[in-house]
Amino acid sequence: MSLPLLWHNWLLPRLRLGPRGRTAANAVFATACAAAFGIRETDYDLHAAPHHAGGYRDSVPTRPIGEARLGSLGVGPCGLPDRRVSRGAGCSARVGNEVVARHRAGRVAHRGLCWGGASLVAVAVGYGTALAIPPVRTRLAEFATRATEVDLAEWVVVHIPIGTVYSEELIFRGVLDPLLDEEFGPLGIWLGATAFGLWHIGPARAAGDSVLATIAATASAGLILGLLRRRTGSAIAPALLHLAVNAGGAIAPRIALRAIRTGRAGTDTLDVRRDPCG
Numbered sequence: 410m411s412l413p414l415l416w417h418n419w420l421l422p423r424l425r426l427g428p429r430g431r432t433a434a435n436a437v438f439a440t441a442c443a444a445a446f447g448i449r450e451t452d453y454d455l456h457a458a459p460h461h462a463g464g465y466r467d468s469v470p471t472r473p474i475g476e477a478r479l480g481s482l483g484v485g486p487c488g489l490p491d492r493r494v495s496r497g498a499g500c501s502a503r504v505g506n507e508v509v510a511r512h513r514a515g516r517v518a519h520r521g522l523c524w525g526g527a528s529l530v531a532v533a534v535g536y537g538t539a540l541a542i543p544p545v546r547t548r549l550a551e552f553a554t555r556a557t558e559v560d561l562a563e564w565v566v567v568h569i570p571i572g573t574v575y576s577e578e579l580i581f582r583g584v585l586d587p588l589l590d591e592e593f594g595p596l597g598i599w600l601g602a603t604a605f606g607l608w609h610i611g612p613a614r615a616a617g618d619s620v621l622a623t624i625a626a627t628a629s630a631g632l633i634l635g636l637l638r639r640r641t642g643s644a645i646a647p648a649l650l651h652l653a654v655n656a657g658g659a660i661a662p663r664i665a666l667r668a669i670r671t672g673r674a675g676t677d678t679l680d681v682r683r684d685p686c687g
Contacts, residue, residue, distance in 0.1 A: 605631030
């Protein structure tokens with residue numbers, strides 16, 4: 410838990426990189442964490458008792474397929490020597506494990522895509538509803554004055570998907586959450602959410618936001634993302650939800666601001682002298 414926090418709150422700010430440099434550095438760090446600690450794609454069976462308190466099931470069977478069939482036999486069904494039987498059992502085990510692993514990985518990915526797609530649609534509907542309500546639209550437009558360091562299109566297409574979603578989901582939901590569940594059981598989800606909140610201390614200070622409020626908000630978001638990870642067994646679903654929330658949070662205020670400026674917002678009132686959209 411301490412390694413990502415030291416990186417994001419202490420070392421990365423001291424590198425004094427621009428937005429492109431920070432995005433690249435975060436992506437490299439996340440990839441290095443995944444290479445060092447491994448990514449556990451898991452199959453969470455809702456209808457069976459979990460293997461441990463965290464509720465995760467390994468995607469690869471703990472006992473090789475074929476071992477029970479041939480491993481304890483002295484000869485094969487055709488009277489083959491022991492050595493040939495053991496070789497056949499080993500081959501069957503490897504092939505069987507690969508087939509089962511691919512099947513479970515496909516099932517996990519499909520479940521992640523379904524839940525992630527539904528989450529993305531729900532977020533889009535939420536932002537659309539907010540833009541349709543004049544008081545909420547006006548409030549959204551106020552956030553548009555917080556201009557990003559790069560062009561909005563680059564921010565949404567490059568920095569949010571790679572520097573934020575890829576990096577954070579790989580570190581927290583891909584690597585850290587399964588490890589915490591294995592070590593701490595039901596407490597793992599709370600530790601993961603807390604770490605996700607503390608990860609945002611540096612950005613909050615850089616933006617001049619309340620550190621405590623940022624930790625509380627992002628820890629709550631981390632709890633939701635962690636629950637989605639555990640519900641689906643895949644990091645795909647929380648990644649899509651994360652992408653939808655962050656991208657929508659960058660785009661919706663600009664849409665609201667333009668609507669007010671062009672008069673489509675009816676009776677909305679807002680001081681738009683600092684229009685970052687030009």
